[in-house]
Amino acid sequence: MSALVVGVGDPYRGDDGVGLMVARRIRRHAPAGTVVLEWRGDPETLLSAWDGVERAVVVDAVRTGAAAGTVHRLEPAVAPAALASGPRSSHGLGLAGAIALGEALGRLPRELRIVGVEGRAFALGAPAGEAVRAAVDRAASAVVDELGV
Amino acid sequence: MSERRIEGRVTRRVSVEALARVEGEGAMTLEVDGDRVTGVELRIYEPPRFFEALLRGRAFGEAPDITARICGICPVAYQTSAVLAMEDALGVGVPEPVRRLRRLLYCGEWIESHSLHVYLLHAPDFLGYEGMVDMARDHAAVVQRGLRIKRAGNALVTAVGGREIHPINVRVGGFYRAPSPARLREVAEELETAREEALDAVAWAGRLAFPAFEHHHEHVALSAPGEYAIEGGRLVSDHGLDIAPDEFEDAVVEEHVAHSTALHARLRARPEPYLTGPLARWSLNGDRLAPVAREAAAAAGLPRPCRNPFQSILVRCVEILYACDEALRLIAAYEPPDPPAADVAPRAGVGHGITEAPRGALYHGYRLDDDGLIVNARIVPPTSQNQRAIEADLRAFASASLELPHEELTRSCEQAIRNHDPCISCATHFLDLTVRTR
Numbered sequence: 062m063s064a065l066v067v068g069v070g071d072p073y074r075g076d077d078g079v080g081l082m083v084a085r086r087i088r089r090h091a092p093a094g095t096v097v098l099e100w101r102g103d104p105e106t107l108l109s110a111w112d113g114v115e116r117a118v119v120v121d122a123v124r125t126g127a128a129a130g131t132v133h134r135l136e137p138a139v140a141p142a143a144l145a146s147g148p149r150s151s152h153g154l155g156l157a158g159a160i161a162l163g164e165a166l167g168r169l170p171r172e173l174r175i176v177g178v179e180g181r182a183f184a185l186g187a188p189a190g191e192a193v194r195a196a197v198d199r200a201a202s203a204v205v206d207e208l209g210v
Numbered sequence: 211m212s213e214r215r216i217e218g219r220v221t222r223r224v225s226v227e228a229l230a231r232v233e234g235e236g237a238m239t240l241e242v243d244g245d246r247v248t249g250v251e252l253r254i255y256e257p258p259r260f261f262e263a264l265l266r267g268r269a270f271g272e273a274p275d276i277t278a279r280i281c282g283i284c285p286v287a288y289q290t291s292a293v294l295a296m297e298d299a300l301g302v303g304v305p306e307p308v309r310r311l312r313r314l315l316y317c318g319e320w321i322e323s324h325s326l327h328v329y330l331l332h333a334p335d336f337l338g339y340e341g342m343v344d345m346a347r348d349h350a351a352v353v354q355r356g357l358r359i360k361r362a363g364n365a366l367v368t369a370v371g372g373r374e375i376h377p378i379n380v381r382v383g384g385f386y387r388a389p390s391p392a393r394l395r396e397v398a399e400e401l402e403t404a405r406e407e408a409l410d411a412v413a414w415a416g417r418l419a420f421p422a423f424e425h426h427h428e429h430v431a432l433s434a435p436g437e438y439a440i441e442g443g444r445l446v447s448d449h450g451l452d453i454a455p456d457e458f459e460d461a462v463v464e465e466h467v468a469h470s471t472a473l474h475a476r477l478r479a480r481p482e483p484y485l486t487g488p489l490a491r492w493s494l495n496g497d498r499l500a501p502v503a504r505e506a507a508a509a510a511g512l513p514r515p516c517r518n519p520f521q522s523i524l525v526r527c528v529e530i531l532y533a534c535d536e537a538l539r540l541i542a543a544y545e546p547p548d549p550p551a552a553d554v555a556p557r558a559g560v561g562h563g564i565t566e567a568p569r570g571a572l573y574h575g576y577r578l579d580d581d582g583l584i585v586n587a588r589i590v591p592p593t594s595q596n597q598r599a600i601e602a603d604l605r606a607f608a609s610a611s612l613e614l615p616h617e618e619l620t621r622s623c624e625q626a627i628r629n630h631d632p633c634i635s636c637a638t639h640f641l642d643l644t645v646r647t648r
Contacts, residue, residue, distance in 0.1 A: 102282075103364065103374065104330075105357040158343060165346035166354060 064095045064208050065114045069121035069156050075187040076180030080121040086201045104159045108168045117170040118207045120200060121156055123177030130192035131179040132200045174207040176200055224620055240608050250605045251469045252597055265587040270296045270556060270578055274380050281633060282375055286319035287567030289380040290441050291574040296382040299561025299578050302554050307547035308384040310540055312441045315370040317537040321363030323568035324526040327631045329356025332523050335625040336418040355407050359530060362404035366537055369397045384551030394541045405534035409506055415527040416510025423607055424517040427483050427599045429490035432566050438498045438532060440566045455562035458573050475595040483598035486570030488525040489516055503532040519603055519629040556582025567592055569631050593632045600630050
């Protein structure tokens with residue numbers, strides 16, 4: 062397998078669900094040979110998915126202070142700051158933690174790209190906001206572009 | 211820490227405002243007056259969740275999936291206690307193959323939950339790291355082993371339950387669909403490897419440095435004839451408690467305390483704290499473990515009963531080994547239950563169910579109306595039962611450790627809390643450490 066798209070998020074926490082929405086959009090139009098995974102926070106699941114993968118693009122909601130719906134392309138080295146500011150799971154490590162763990166164990170994909178969608182509201186039980194829903198197509202295009210296939 | 215002098219006495223306050231490596235949101239405060247710990251509070255500030263209220267008016271069949279959402283780590287425990295209580299209320303007996311399949315699913319959850327706690331949350335305390343990522347840089351083989359064991363647990367829960375968290379295959383009466391023997395044989399290969407690695411892990415955990423500390427809480431666990439109780443039994447203790455699930459609400463009192471959104475539970479018969487979970491299970495039922503687990507525990511130097519909560523990491527490793535072995539035994543003897551569920555018809559009734567969640571006994575009680583709708587629900591998770599024991603441990607451990615430098619004291623207190631793998635998310639109806647030295 063050469064390419065992997067990982068959508069990250071919680072569909073029940075407002076804008077946090079955008080990573081999953083983007084992954085589902087891509088699944089419908091995925092280039093051949095691309096695997097799409099929806100990740101809920103178990104570190105081993107993500108590390109196992111990365112094993113032997115050439116290139117992976119992870120898409121997640123981020124908070125950097127930009128306008129809601131802004132699509133960011135982040136380097137893994139700088140991504141943790143934006144990711145860590147989002148809601149944290151008490152059960153896993155979060156994406157920033159999983160990337161750090163993958164790095165410590167030498168289990169990162171050869172190339173890792175991160176697409177972030179700026180979120181604003183992360184309330185429990187709320188749907189994703191309009192600005193974030195309107196960004197799904199642009200984020201999906203950015204992910205496919207980063208895949209380079 | 212704040213430190214001041216009142217009439218020549220030094221008072222201190224040790225506090226952690228947001229406890230790390232616990233499941234949920236909580237804080238801890240110790241008040242120290244001179245050489246005495248005068249106050250201990252495990253504060254649970256995660257908001258209350260009102261699950262019991264939102265169950266009212268829902269159909270009996272919805273309880274397993276609604277209550278599974280209380281916890282992302284032990285949903286199988288919630289589902290299993292819920293189905294036992296509903297089957298009790300509805301007068302349904304389930305055939306033995308269904309009970310064995312429940313036990314198999316539950317073994318998967320023990321493997322997932324215990325390996326998460328041992329490797330991600332607890333081991334960094336013993337090896338001197340801030341967290342798993344730092345630990346992974348120096349102890350990659352240990353962490354990789356933990357992750358592989360957890361993956362085997364995930365695979366088992368997926369095979370039986372339909373997905374690795376919040377299984378979708380559990381229903382009152384049994385299962386929606388029985389997994390095929392071929393599907394379980396695939397998982398068995400991964401479990402064989404996990405069992406070997408779990409055996410190494412018990413030896414590894416036995417070599418960790420355990421602070422010298424003992425508590426004398428009443429140990430409470432389910433007991434079932436001829437096996438290590440998991441998915442049912444009578445609730446027994448080392449102080450003579452021996453009750454059926456329908457006696458739980460009379461035997462256990464829950465109280466509100468001002469500093470916590472979780473209820474504190476105690477036994478009506480004794481005011482002292484009691485403890486449920488791995489230490490209690492091992493102490494009461496360790497002789498019923500499979501020989502491979504008993505022998506590994508003995509070789510690792512685990513005493514029985516075990517009264518040092520810091521050794522709970524070793525007990526969890528023994529239980530992971532047991533769960534792998536038991537799962538393999540159940541798979542080898544597996545015949546798909548046909549039909550996969552007993553017939554269930556709604557009726558009015560009252561029912562009770564207790565199972566051994568990874569963190570200890572989990573009680574569900576329901577009252578149903580004629581249409582099988584929930585009139586009343588009561589859920590008592592292990593963490594709310596253990597809160598008073600955790601506070602008592604902290605008080606005793608901190609009292610004996612006050613000469614430690616503040617940072618070390620704080621770290622040790624956090625470790626003492628993590629000994630019990632408190633699940634704050636489950637208990638809110640929990641952690642940050644403040645040691646207030648007054």
